Amino acid sequence: xxxxxxxxxxxxxxxxxxxxxxxxxxxxxxxxxxxxxxxxxxxxxxxxxxxxxxxxxxxxxxxxxxxxxxxxxxxxxxxxxxxxxxxxxxxxxxxxxxxxxxxxxxxxxxxxxxxxxxxxxxxxxxxxxxxxxxxxxxxxxxxxxxxxxxxxxxxxxxxxxxxxxxxxxxxxxxxxxxxxxxxxxxxxxxxxxxxxxxxxxxxxxxxxxxxxxxxxxxxxxxxxxxxxxxxxxxxxxxxxxxxxxxxxxxxxxxxxxxxxxxxxxxxxxxxxxxxxxxxxxxxxxxxxxxxxxxxxxxxxxxxxxxxxxxxxxxxxxxxxxxxxxxxxxxxxxxxxxxxxxxxxxxxxxxxxxxxxxxxxxxxxxxxxxxxxxxxxxxxxxxxxxxxxxxxxxxxxxxxxxxxxxxxxxxxxxxxxxxxxxxxxxxxxxxxxxxxxxxxxxxxxxxxxxxxxxxxxxxxxxxxxxxxxxxxxxxxxxxxxxxxxxxxxxxxxxxxxxxxxxxxxxxxxxxxxxxxxxxx
Amino acid sequence: xxxxxxxxxxxxxxxxxxxxxxxxxxxxxxxxxxxxxxxxxxxxxxxxxxxxxxxxxxxxxxxxxxxxxxxxxxxxxxxxxxxxxxxxxxxxxxxxxxxxxxxxxxxxxxxxxxxxxxxxxxxxxxxxxxxxxxxxxxxxxxxxxxxxxxxxxxxxxxxxxxxxxxxxxxxxxxxxxxxxxxxxxxxxxxxxxxxxxxxxxxxxxxxxxxxxxxxxxxxxxxxxxxxxxxxxxxxxxxxxxxxxxxxxxxxxxxxxxxxxxxxxxxxxxxxxxxxxxxxxxxxxxxxxxxxxxxxxxxxxxxxxxxxxxxxxxxxxxxxxxxxxxxxxxxxxxxxxxxxxxxxxxxxxx
Numbered sequence: 001x002x003x004x005x006x007x008x009x010x011x012x013x014x015x016x017x018x019x020x021x022x023x024x025x026x027x028x029x030x031x032x033x034x035x036x037x038x039x040x041x042x043x044x045x046x047x048x049x050x051x052x053x054x055x056x057x058x059x060x061x062x063x064x065x066x067x068x069x070x071x072x073x074x075x076x077x078x079x080x081x082x083x084x085x086x087x088x089x090x091x092x093x094x095x096x097x098x099x100x101x102x103x104x105x106x107x108x109x110x111x112x113x114x115x116x117x118x119x120x121x122x123x124x125x126x127x128x129x130x131x132x133x134x135x136x137x138x139x140x141x142x143x144x145x146x147x148x149x150x151x152x153x154x155x156x157x158x159x160x161x162x163x164x165x166x167x168x169x170x171x172x173x174x175x176x177x178x179x180x181x182x183x184x185x186x187x188x189x190x191x192x193x194x195x196x197x198x199x200x201x202x203x204x205x206x207x208x209x210x211x212x213x214x215x216x217x218x219x220x221x222x223x224x225x226x227x228x229x230x231x232x233x234x235x236x237x238x239x240x241x242x243x244x245x246x247x248x249x250x251x252x253x254x255x256x257x258x259x260x261x262x263x264x265x266x267x268x269x270x271x272x273x274x275x276x277x278x279x280x281x282x283x284x285x286x287x288x289x290x291x292x293x294x295x296x297x298x299x300x301x302x303x304x305x306x307x308x309x310x311x312x313x314x315x316x317x318x319x320x321x322x323x324x325x326x327x328x329x330x331x332x333x334x335x336x337x338x339x340x341x342x343x344x345x346x347x348x349x350x351x352x353x354x355x356x357x358x359x360x361x362x363x364x365x366x367x368x369x370x371x372x373x374x375x376x377x378x379x380x381x382x383x384x385x386x387x388x389x390x391x392x393x394x395x396x397x398x399x400x401x402x403x404x405x406x407x408x409x410x411x412x413x414x415x416x417x418x419x420x421x422x423x424x425x426x427x428x429x430x431x432x433x434x435x436x437x438x439x440x441x442x443x444x445x446x447x448x449x450x451x452x453x454x455x456x457x458x459x460x461x462x463x464x465x466x467x468x469x470x471x472x473x474x475x476x477x478x479x480x481x482x483x484x485x486x487x488x489x490x491x492x493x494x495x496x497x498x499x500x501x502x503x504x505x506x507x508x509x510x511x512x513x514x515x516x517x518x519x
Numbered sequence: 520x521x522x523x524x525x526x527x528x529x530x531x532x533x534x535x536x537x538x539x540x541x542x543x544x545x546x547x548x549x550x551x552x553x554x555x556x557x558x559x560x561x562x563x564x565x566x567x568x569x570x571x572x573x574x575x576x577x578x579x580x581x582x583x584x585x586x587x588x589x590x591x592x593x594x595x596x597x598x599x600x601x602x603x604x605x606x607x608x609x610x611x612x613x614x615x616x617x618x619x620x621x622x623x624x625x626x627x628x629x630x631x632x633x634x635x636x637x638x639x640x641x642x643x644x645x646x647x648x649x650x651x652x653x654x655x656x657x658x659x660x661x662x663x664x665x666x667x668x669x670x671x672x673x674x675x676x677x678x679x680x681x682x683x684x685x686x687x688x689x690x691x692x693x694x695x696x697x698x699x700x701x702x703x704x705x706x707x708x709x710x711x712x713x714x715x716x717x718x719x720x721x722x723x724x725x726x727x728x729x730x731x732x733x734x735x736x737x738x739x740x741x742x743x744x745x746x747x748x749x750x751x752x753x754x755x756x757x758x759x760x761x762x763x764x765x766x767x768x769x770x771x772x773x774x775x776x777x778x779x780x781x782x783x784x785x786x787x788x789x790x791x792x793x794x795x796x797x798x799x800x801x802x803x804x805x806x807x808x809x810x811x812x813x814x815x816x817x818x819x820x821x822x823x824x825x826x827x828x829x830x831x832x833x834x835x836x837x838x839x840x841x842x843x844x845x846x847x848x849x850x851x852x853x854x855x856x857x858x859x860x861x862x863x864x865x866x867x868x
Contacts, residue, residue: 314753378737
């Protein structure tokens with residue numbers, strides 16, 4: 001037994017025994033055992049598709065396990081009953097929040113716990129309770145704020161409060177940091193530590209190793225639906241865990257000396273005015289050289305979306321000039337962008353990059369279906385698109401049941417591989433990689449990185465936009481920081497450290513000479 | 520109670536669920552028939568007999584299905600691209616008006632050319648009727664549900680104006696109706712002495728053409744992409760507005776063919792009761808067929824059969840033939856539930 005010491009000291013909060021769940025031929029969970037003690041944080045690590053989410057869905061009664069037992073505080077709970085899980089004291093904070101945007105914090109927290117008609121009369125008691133809760137654990141949220149106006153981090157705090165309000169003694173956090181800035185993530189960790197010291201237990205689902213190392217007492221690693229390792233966190237290390245997760249040692253990408261190349265894409269004093277975006281570009285100048293990865297760091301929501309949209313072709317230049325290999329494009333649209341050899345890896349891979357209800361084969365041709373390669377006289381040539389799909393599936397190691405499978409049934413990593421296969425076909429010269437690894441597991445991240453580096457080595461100009469500063473530092477030849485719609489001066493690799501970059505990222509009113517300078 | 524998505528659907532379930540839906544529909548309708556003091560079993564057997572019990576009944580059902588296939592296709596095409604065309608009724612009437620105008624002229628054209636001309640002109644008319652709302656949608660973001668729906672009423676009043684005015688039959692004893700189209704402008708009958716006409720063949724052919732367009736062409740691909748995910752469609756370079764306008768042209772043209780075939784095939788002239796809501800029923804037809812062009816043929820025949828059969832049953836038992844509307848409405852609802860059940864599993868907590 002690995003965790004003897006802990007087991008002796010504390011009572012069991014939760015025990016899953018031999019949980020098995022099959023979907024058709026796929027075994028999502030195979031005899032999974034998992035235990036959680038009071039006041040303990042267990043990190044559930046695993047790649048996408050490893051079975052983490054399925055396991056939690058079973059715990060919550062959303063899925064019915066084919067086999068296995070669930071015990072909470074020593075009592076077994078009926079299978080397939082979400083109410084029972086909630087009543088027994090399990091609270092879940094989903095990756096995608098289940099909040100009503102139009103209602104205020106108080107109403108959101110109370111919703112579903114109290115009689116609807118009684119809410120009004122009990123508002124004040126509820127408000128007091130929420131105030132008490134939030135001050136005791138350091139989750140400060142104004143109970144009367146409209147949820148829609150809160151930041152992502154605040155919404156997550158509301159979700160946690162909601163769980164606590166309902167008396168949760170076991171908290172399950174599904175990829176809680178995926179949507180947070182590094183600063184917000186640290187705040188979350190601090191809160192968690194307070195909660196745990198008060199006796200709460202938590203399962204922390206993640207595929208980020210450093211976070212698991214930081215927050216957990218024990219790590220359980222899932223791979224292909226099985227528990228492949230269980231380690232006491234302080235006796236383990238990231239290398240060991242990541243090799244458990246992917247089944248083999250991953251090597252950090254090797255950055256060779258990049259070849260200097262001509263300017264592929266040049267932005268000169270570009271401003272945009274996209275009504276639906278909170279932050280537009282303001283006099284942005286940027287050069288992307290062939291054979292270089294330019295990393296764009298920044299806290300999300302500082303104009304990255306506008307820049308990505310501009311390069312993708314979905315937004316027009318309002319002021320300034322954009323040149324592609326020295327030429328100013330007459331018209332600007334996604335189609336023109338594609339024809340100018342720009343590969344676009346969108347931020348929201350399932351909703352922008354793919355049409356979930358359409359098949360793999362139909363999605364793979366979505367940028368080129370109209371070319372002679374995939375259609376003749378207005379008719380699609382199935383053979384060509386099927387061949388192309390099989391090629392991508394093989395070359396990019398995509399796991400999908402068939403090329404006719406709707407894309408929405410694939411995991412995030414496989415969807416991203418399909419997108420890579422689609423856009424990297426025909427060796428594009430310019431690559432826009434917008435959050436290319438967000439939400440992916442270690443194996444998929446390494447794969448995406450290696451593909452980007454490969455593209456760079458053959459001479460592509462790459463713009464890497466990422467919230468993950470580590471990723472930027474790891475891959476970029478040159479780095480710029482975007483803040484409030486403006487770019488900082490471009491720096492060479494290694495010129496600025498994490499601290500300096502962090503300072504640039506969080507500075508909201510930049511002095512105009514320092515930032516906003518052409519490279 | 521809650522729903523859990525199924526990751527796979529067996530063929531048996533895909534077949535069984537719709538059958539179950541029909542059974543549930545019959546049970547609910549049966550209760551209503553009992554309330555009208557008739558025996559459900561007898562009533563249903565009369566409906567079946569009236570819809571398919573004789574050569575006459577079958578031909579009558581197919582005649583009734585013909586305009587429903589056209590409007591069903593029209594709606595299926597538009598809804599697939601998420602262009603909410605509620606105005607098939609208006610497009611149908613415009614098609615009928617243009618068919619009457621051409622069909623009553625003495626042009627001296629051979630019948631085949633004349634009929635082709637009537638088809639094309641009425642399709643153009645129907646297309647324009649939907650092109651307008653689609654243009655307003657793409658340019659100014661005007662909701663096409665509102666514009667197409669309102670155009671139905673405007674068009675009916677416009678047709679009424681024509682029937683009382685320029686198109687009024689001088690020999691019609693004052694009835695608001697047009698002259699009858701010339702003999703060479705009539706669609707040939709498929710069976711001597713019966714009402715079923717060549718329009719049914721055109722309808723079948725159209726459903727195949729529409730299926731080919733949707734499944735095999737670049738345009739069909741674009742329409743489906745726009746319908747499933749407009750953001751991703753735009754991102755991948757599809758010109759969404761152009762696709763919506765093209766969709767409008769096809770959808771409007773198909774609905775107009777219903778008007779053409781009713782005038783040139785069934786009625787011969789135009790009155791205000793040419794369509795008992797074929798345009799609206801087309802929505803039900805398309806939904807029942809899950810927007811599949813070939814499925815539209817089957818759901819149109821089913822719905823036509825219910826109406827024709829209910830008429831016959833009503834005459835024999837005294838149960839109001841409105842029961843047909845009830846059956847169609849319930850079957851739509853049960854079918855929607857059945858389809859949901861093929862995709863989801865229900866869990867009772």
